[in-house]
Amino acid sequence: MTSGLVSRRSAADVEQTVASIRREAESRGATVFAVIDHAGAARDAGLDMPATQVLILGSPKSGTPLMLATPELAIDLPLRILVRADGGPGSVVSWQEPEFVATRFNLPGEQLTTLAAPSALVDAVLGAQTRRE
Template structure:
């Protein structure tokens, strides 16, 4: 029952229109490595990688490959939190990389307007910049050459 509730919650959150899902031509680990490398090359900080698949396995549960990359720009995050401290609940930024039920690797992340719509922010240029960066990061991270 617990497993069903978690799956339903995840499904409902992915239906929301503020979540962007893109396909990767790489496997999960390569996509995650690509994201880390791109983010670091941009001077951003990678704070953590959460291995949801590994965590499920550690409690004898099955879950498709799934890793969360948590990263950010402390300068941008601080500027947003100076406007509304509660933005810190939704930062740092995250990209979920997972294998879907059709064995396709996907990357999911929230559109930056989600922050602006749920917090007291006046930062349209910062949000636009964040959205453009997330699009570029995920597009590049999901590109692998297939033989």
């Protein structure tokens, strides 16, 4: 594990996992600002890269007060979730640990709820996969 990151394995491939996380985020009222397809960009540049996508998501209603209190936090917002193929079954889903971000910016504990959104989304999606299996 890279310091400050949490990773979990999804039974689904990158595209399916990204689509599931996106649906879950939107069903909870979050905005998905973009999905960056790093592998697609690599292909366009004539390079080869395993499937790798990053969802950029958040809630301006939740994130804006955090950035007003701590402007430097804008470097980490909106939140990001990385989904990548690693040669194993399914895909790997990674995001920043809320505590890591909170410690880095000396944020009070009550602000962890907003930063924990990726954990809640991934838990919901991967929990649904387990229930289907």
